[in-house]
Amino acid sequence: MPAHDDLIARLHAEFPASAGTESSDLDRAREDRSGHRAPDRPIAVVHPASIDEVQRLLRLANETRTPVVPRGAGTGLAGGAIGGAGAIVLDLSRMDRILELDPLDELAVVEPGVLNGDLNAAASEHGLWYAPDPASRAISSVGGNIATNAGGLLCAKYGVTREAVLGLAVVLADGRLVRTGRRTVKGVTGYDLTALMTGSEGTLGVIVEATVRLRPRPEGDPVTVAAAFADVEVAAAGCAAVTGARLRPAMLELVDDLGLRRVVGHLGPAAIAGTPVEQLAPGEALVIAQADDTDAASRAARIADVLRAAGGRVVVSSDAVASERLIALRRAWHPALAATGEVLIEDIAVPRSKLPDMFRAIADIGRRYGIEIPTLAHAGDGNLHPNFVFTGTEPPAEVWAAADELFRAAVALGGTLTGEHGVGILKRRWLRDELGDDGYDLQRRIKAVFDPAGILNPGVMFDEASAVRR
Amino acid sequence: MPAHDDLIARLHAEFPASAGTESSDLDRAREDRSGHRAPDRPIAVVHPASIDEVQRLLRLANETRTPVVPRGAGTGLAGGAIGGAGAIVLDLSRMDRILELDPLDELAVVEPGVLNGDLNAAASEHGLWYAPDPASRAISSVGGNIATNAGGLLCAKYGVTREAVLGLAVVLADGRLVRTGRRTVKGVTGYDLTALMTGSEGTLGVIVEATVRLRPRPEGDPVTVAAAFADVEVAAAGCAAVTGARLRPAMLELVDDLGLRRVVGHLGPAAIAGTPVEQLAPGEALVIAQADDTDAASRAARIADVLRAAGGRVVVSSDAVASERLIALRRAWHPALAATGEVLIEDIAVPRSKLPDMFRAIADIGRRYGIEIPTLAHAGDGNLHPNFVFTGTEPPAEVWAAADELFRAAVALGGTLTGEHGVGILKRRWLRDELGDDGYDLQRRIKAVFDPAGILNPGVMFDEASAVRR
Known part of the structure; x- marks a missing residue:
């Protein structure tokens, strides 16, 4: 793309240590974990090391009206951080420091590129825990988790990412830096821009720092309950019975028959011995529940009773090893599918x-x-x-x-087209259907407040003509 | 105000059963629980009974450019719902029905005027609980709680109002009805307008319906721990020690020496017998902690140990009556002050x-x-x-x-000028100081997206020239 030669030269001159235009770098930024790949390479990938660098890049992009695609660890599942023709990818993975971890205020201040698992490792030294727990936690970044308002396995009890974000530093499309929210648990001064930014998928600003809430780690080992049911609808009824009994497990997962068959085949007989799927009848589905904290054992016993009464073939873990063995049935889901x-x-x-x-x-x-x-x-x-x-x-x-x-x-059914992965480019064509015309219009106008020139992640969330092709 | 005669005539004609212009009605709407009273009466108070009526009123207000002040139960503490000269007060207290209470989905759909306490009474029949717990819960409305993102005594463990709101129906300044959010626990389709509306103090739209999250009621009786300390700083250190021990009480209140002296005087010797303030030394302050749910007793015992080690004179409740007796020391706070x-x-x-x-x-x-x-x-x-x-x-x-x-x-100190009451008119002059110029500017522009003519609660949050005088 010779049209971008001037821009590429400027990027190399102004960001000598951060701008990359190698094919391998560009190709990596063309895809994420959604399986989707943009048809063309982006102009460049910039890997800033500081807020100042992000601000300078946005000023340059704003001046030249160049689309910018903010990107964390690249583990997204909706194509929200894929660079395509004409775009600069702003890769925040180098900004990965934990700037502060305050055990008394139970908060951390982090750069966006820190991995969820790394933050949790640091927090655990103080008996603390960063609760947002996407299945990707070992490889996904806190900034990306915030940009997508990531969920995970523990949300019914511990909430989604939004509940854990106290404040943000955000670079706007014109390069200005604003700070939203605060370091306090409570605070109602002005509109909640922290919540507005959370889940905005890089379309309103670039998250360059986050103040996140930590909470005491649940005490002791969790106790796991696994139960096989005749079919997926009976299993769903079993889950409903757990909720109806006002037992709130930390985790309540349901694996359908099609998936369970693959999991069992993938794991093999030794791994499933002693679990409820050791002898699997056709059509059977699996429920895995986990109770945690000081009352884990008594709560798990009550969950087991409810699942048994709902027709489940139930196994309760006796210790951490047995618990892990049951949870492995859930963990094998993705590998079992990806193997085929x-x-x-x-x-x-x-x-x-x-x-x-x-x-x-x-x-x-x-x-x-x-x-x-x-x-x-x-x-x-x-x-x-x-x-x-x-x-x-x-x-x-x-x-x-x-x-x-x-x-x-x-x-x-009163639901939503994305529970936790985001709209990205893959689901933008359904956004208006869910929001309605007036809701969609309001959201477009909010976008315009933050990004009047439309340079921030165009084509993500909104299906607009000016989108970067990807 | 003869200038408003035409408008008053129209209000009576179009809202024959809902528009009030009696002096007593107007005077009630001139004040809230902040102690502040607008110098002049509003034009009228409209008490709609339906979403349709709210929409029609907003259309009329938009057409005539008449300021509208949305108002719930009038228990606000920041002057956010006070009618003044030139304004119509939109009093939502008649819209007080619980439209739906779904025990399996653990949610309720309510009109904005339902009282927090009434919703909780209905939820408790299903073993459920609406956690936002402002001290005013018996007299404040759920709509007002949402408009101010109300906090309360239990937020460190159970979160603020924002965490309990799943979706809203909102009438915009031009009379359009939009629905934000959803009925599901998770959902990341589009920007989080539900969170943006929560705490927006009637400046972005009128909340006419809310879908709120319920949670299982904590089981059993809570256990209360009260501890007297030599002074307020030692007491604060005791609270910090509780947090540092990763014990998360449901409630952790601190009463300073000036307040405690008044409380003790107000309650009298019989009420304080057996509590740590029975023999109060000068300068002493009080900490009251409460643990709830299945592990209440063991957790309370650990909290008591920590407070004792921090120098507290500790009493732990033995049953519900003793617990109530300790909590009464906290509840007497406002009456003790108001008595003087x-x-x-x-x-x-x-x-x-x-x-x-x-x-x-x-x-x-x-x-x-x-x-x-x-x-x-x-x-x-x-x-x-x-x-x-x-x-x-x-x-x-x-x-x-x-x-x-x-x-x-x-x-x-890294804090905020309002933790849970809102900015209203009483704190608007400090808003820019906390948000900074760029943050303030963003918020003004978001306001303009929702309310381009500036008719929704003008003068609340933002200190603008066009404000209703109040």
């Missing part, structure tokens, strides 16, 4: 009470399209991950047609 | 670790102005309520001068 092809992970959420309806809708859609859609649910919060396994680099058209029906079914 | 004059309640928050510094600053400011500033703190989250007791209808000038110093001291 490329995986597209969807991310709908419905009110808990609609889980059986949603499972029925998924089965119906799968039948009509002749596609298996193995589905995993965070049943405690109604978040389902229907998975499509395919061969080749891009999902075939019928997968997208089936996904389209999934999204519409979820929204019709 | 008008009370202006301030509402700063600082990082927990700065509580001793803030108490020192309050004492210093009190000394310099020759004013007693009895202070109560939600020590678990660093939220302090310094109180001014005065005679007459408005706080004297030196009270405001002292309050000004309080706010500046809190912000200088």
